[in-house]
Amino acid sequence: MGKLKILVVDDESRMRKLLKDFLSMQGYEVLEAENGSVAVDLFFATQDIALVILDVMMPVMDGWQACREIRNYSKVPIIMLTAKGDERDELQGFQLGVDEYITKPFSPKILVARVEAILRRTSQTGEADTLEYEGIVLDKTAHVVTINGENIDLSFKEFELLAYFMENKGVALSRDKILNSVWNYDYFGDARTIDTHVKKLRSKMGGSGDRIKTVWGMGYKFE
Amino acid sequence: MGKLKILVVDDESRMRKLLKDFLSMQGYEVLEAENGSVAVDLFFATQDIALVILDVMMPVMDGWQACREIRNYSKVPIIMLTAKGDERDELQGFQLGVDEYITKPFSPKILVARVEAILRRTSQTGEADTLEYEGIVLDKTAHVVTINGENIDLSFKEFELLAYFMENKGVALSRDKILNSVWNYDYFGDARTIDTHVKKLRSKMGGSGDRIKTVWGMGYKFE
DNA sequence: GTAAATTATGACAAATTTGTGAACATAGCC
DNA sequence: GGCTATGTTCACAAATTTGTCATAATTTAC
Numbered sequence: 001m002g003k004l005k006i007l008v009v010d011d012e013s014r015m016r017k018l019l020k021d022f023l024s025m026q027g028y029e030v031l032e033a034e035n036g037s038v039a040v041d042l043f044f045a046t047q048d049i050a051l052v053i054l055d056v057m058m059p060v061m062d063g064w065q066a067c068r069e070i071r072n073y074s075k076v077p078i079i080m081l082t083a084k085g086d087e088r089d090e091l092q093g094f095q096l097g098v099d100e101y102i103t104k105p106f107s108p109k110i111l112v113a114r115v116e117a118i119l120r121r122t123s124q125t126g127e128a129d130t131l132e133y134e135g136i137v138l139d140k141t142a143h144v145v146t147i148n149g150e151n152i153d154l155s156f157k158e159f160e161l162l163a164y165f166m167e168n169k170g171v172a173l174s175r176d177k178i179l180n181s182v183w184n185y186d187y188f189g190d191a192r193t194i195d196t197h198v199k200k201l202r203s204k205m206g207g208s209g210d211r212i213k214t215v216w217g218m219g220y221k222f223e
Numbered sequence: 224m225g226k227l228k229i230l231v232v233d234d235e236s237r238m239r240k241l242l243k244d245f246l247s248m249q250g251y252e253v254l255e256a257e258n259g260s261v262a263v264d265l266f267f268a269t270q271d272i273a274l275v276i277l278d279v280m281m282p283v284m285d286g287w288q289a290c291r292e293i294r295n296y297s298k299v300p301i302i303m304l305t306a307k308g309d310e311r312d313e314l315q316g317f318q319l320g321v322d323e324y325i326t327k328p329f330s331p332k333i334l335v336a337r338v339e340a341i342l343r344r345t346s347q348t349g350e351a352d353t354l355e356y357e358g359i360v361l362d363k364t365a366h367v368v369t370i371n372g373e374n375i376d377l378s379f380k381e382f383e384l385l386a387y388f389m390e391n392k393g394v395a396l397s398r399d400k401i402l403n404s405v406w407n408y409d410y411f412g413d414a415r416t417i418d419t420h421v422k423k424l425r426s427k428m429g430g431s432g433d434r435i436k437t438v439w440g441m442g443y444k445f446e
Numbered sequence: 447g448t449a450a451a452t453t454a455t456g457a458c459a460a461a462t463t464t465g466t467g468a469a470c471a472t473a474g475c476c
Numbered sequence: 477g478g479c480t481a482t483g484t485t486c487a488c489a490a491a492t493t494t495g496t497c498a499t500a501a502t503t504t505a506c
Binding site (some may be wrong): 156 | 240244346393394395399432438439440444
């Protein structure tokens with residue numbers, strides 16, 4: 001049915017670029033606007049925008065106002081981007097029908113997961129949100145992993161990492177790719193940190209741990 | 224049998240929007256009117272309105288008058304919206320056959336619960352409104368919880384929270400999600416307040432308290 | 447076979463998140 | 477007005493996760 005269009009609104013071009021990269025990598029068509037005013041114009045000039053991602057803090061017209069104007073005429077799903085320290089303004093959010101909040105900085109995985117969850121919800125194709133492979137079952141909704149029926153206790157990062165591996169079964173993933181997808185975009189540390197997480201994952205996964213292969217000189221691969 | 228129609232009457236468009244969002248999310252079709260006069264006209268022009276939600280304070284024709292006019296010809300269930308400070312004119316309400324009052328600000332859970340309770344009552348499909356899981360029985364109608372037959376004394380919020388957990392058994396719920404569903408729409412505070420409620424819930428629930436799991440880095444989950 | 451590069455591992459430090467008790471606020475009630 | 481129950485906030489402790497680093501083990505290139 002063609003690519004779904006997502007409108008990204010943020011005053012920082014760097015942030016727009018970031019969002020665009022993540023989303024277009026997932027097969028979405030991304031439109032950009034640098035403030036609320038441009039966004040509203042663009043929204044109404046363009047057909048079939050499936051979802052809008054709005055930064056709250058913007059000059060000229062802020063996210064709330066933009067949300068309000070779009071909501072006057074459309075029920076398009078809206079995600080608000082907030083900075084970590086921002087006060088919650090649920091009142092506004094509720095009244096405006098905001099569908100989801102994402103706090104900066106976020107990880108690409110989270111971003112994509114939320115976007116897909118919303119689009120799935122709106123399109124009503126309620127598929128179960130689980131990944132499964134040879135006895136390894138990863139349930140994203142419950143945030144739970146079982147191997148051969150047994151529950152495996154994973155930390156948040158471990159869970160995200162395994163999910164990423166399983167989503168890319170058979171694909172060799174460089175450390176850079178992994179960092180760029182599973183870690184927050186403002187993480188600047190050592191890529192070696194992945195090794196440590198892989199180590200823990202492998203040990204927690206018991207025998208199934210060697211499903212995570214080392215690709216020498218490259219990174220890792222799940223299969 | 225198609226979507227049930229609910230007529231929402233309030234002079235503030237923001238409030239109408241809010242109600243509409245919550246209700247349409249539950250699968251109702253929502254009609255709007257901005258004052259009593261419009262509401263009455265719309266009510267008689269439209270077939271099969273299953274329920275009316277009326278704000279008390281409105282210009283042109285207030286909620287009481289609108290209620291009176293509708294009642295002259297119809298037994299449709301009516302919910303009155305009152306502001307927190309408003310004196311409740313129970314006498315009038317009784318005489319007019321108001322079915323329920325909801326005080327602003329309300330939480331989405333409450334709104335939906337009342338609406339469904341009334342619709343269930345009127346349509347006579349008297350299903351027991353209880354959630355049950357491994358000895359934990361939560362009776363929404365009676366607003367009572369028992370564990371292994373023993374009565375557990377819960378405060379209002381505790382009850383709502385537990386109900387929300389049980390309705391979403393097995394789903395990892397972020398604090399934001401919980402806040403957005405269980406708390407009033409004008410709640411501005413700290414998400415950590417949930418922790419405190421969870422603490423109390425767990426302790427009141429005794430051994431069953433550990434059915435509420437902590438999902439580290441995410442939120443909570445009931446299972 | 448040896449050196450260089452890369453990865454695995456364990457220990458530890460730093461950062462984050464959650465649990466908890468107490469203080470504070472508020473509303474309803476006698 | 478004072479009481480009491482409920483809800484909220486706060487600060488600090490505890491738990492847990494995450495990141496770093498040194499060292500050992502492994503692989504590759506020559």
